Amino acid sequence: MNHTLTFNWMMGFVIAAMALGAGQAQAAYVIPMIGGAQLGPMDGTPMKHLDISFDGTNLSVHVDDMVPTPLLRPLESPDEFDPAEPWAVLTDKAYNYxxxxNPAGFITLPSNSAIWVQRLSQDSGLESYQRPPASPPYASIFASDGDIWQWSGSMTHNVYAVLNPTQSVYSASYRVYLGDSVTGVALDGYGSDDVTLLFNATVSAVPEPGTAMMLTLAGAAMLRRRRTA
Structure with a gap:
């Protein structure tokens, strides 16, 4: 193998990439959209309800099966999230909310009680953040198995995100139960329900070790040339 030719080719690749980057539009700050990237409900990414009902004794959750499995999508260049905003936690991540x-009708709860969601399991790499009306917005939730989160009783779309997806499907399983409104301790005599959320993802491409090394060497050579010019 002619390493000189290969190195020269990689140098040309780096120069072309740098030139292309220099000509790209300036970054545009955007806000998160429900379908990930910059896709809204009118772009084929509607809400997928987790309808919660309570009959006085048992809680149940119905997943809207009319809406396809959500796809985690990253922003596309030149879009970026403003690092000063709370949703900057989604930077460089494929996300979706x-x-x-959602309440499936009127829900009347016993006094001093609330509906809680407990994480049972969640695939490695899948992150969860709460969104308004939950506060503070974009605070991390469900970081570990057993973690609980209090539902406000109104429609709430938490956001899920993955940095550099390594699998095509991610899942998170939860238990929805009635608990003390302050401590979250489950109340005796009431039934709970379990639900699993699924997300599709596009596996991030990872360059082969040899290619990555050549790109690194070529980039370093370019920097040396600039410094000595």
Missing amino acids: QYGW
């Missing part, structure tokens, strides 16, 4: 906890 189509799933929405």
